[in-house]
Amino acid sequence: MSMDAVFRALADPVRRRLLDRLHARNGQTLGELCEGHDMTRQAVTKHLALLEEANLVVTRKRGREKLHYLNPVPIHEIADRWIGKYERSRLRALADLKKRLEEQSDD
């Protein structure tokens, strides 16, 4: 499983949005993932195939349906490669601060 495939898969905003949707609700069918997109089913299928190739999405059968799950393990491996062992808690504090400040400004 190459890191190149992960970066290529993440380089597209549509694919990142598909991951966002699975992050919000894991285990969706193709039909559910197509809702609200101005894209054909075939286009979404193609994006999902690229995400699956990169191991960012994995599928499980439920009866005749295929459910899609976000697999965060490759992203975790990327983070581990460049984040040192002492930096993590400071980075988390910074990320929390950014999130809080940006949420406030959205009100």
Next chain:
Amino acid sequence: MTDRFVYVTYIRTTPEKLWDALLKPEFTRAYWYGAWQDCDWKKGSPWKLMFPDGRPADSGEVVEIEKPKRLVLKWRNEWRPDLREEGYSRCVIELEPADETVKLSITHEIDKSGSKFIEAVSGGWPKILSSLKSLLETGKPLPRTDQPKG
């Protein structure tokens, strides 16, 4: 409704070595925050995941075992009452050879929606799996997972 996550990683090793790394205390202590499993690994046997200090973190039963391919555990939290009361979950661990690597899939599910238990375990697995991969591929676990959480 079922709450479920599926985590997959590819590790450059053999199914036999990965199987040992998943089951044997001397390995799990290195990458699983010092935890180890108390089990004789037979179908129907009781299973426990132990904190390094000897308290049980989780408990359950071996539902299926097929070395070095598939392990299914009945799994319940033992130390947080709010998680414990959700009852038993099911954890399926699958190993499949894939070219020079082994594909490791972990599926953890519970027959309810909005499960706090599934949310809690899903956060831990990516760290544990990354560290396990590092241990098998480089001989070293990742820092932070080689010692008790604290």
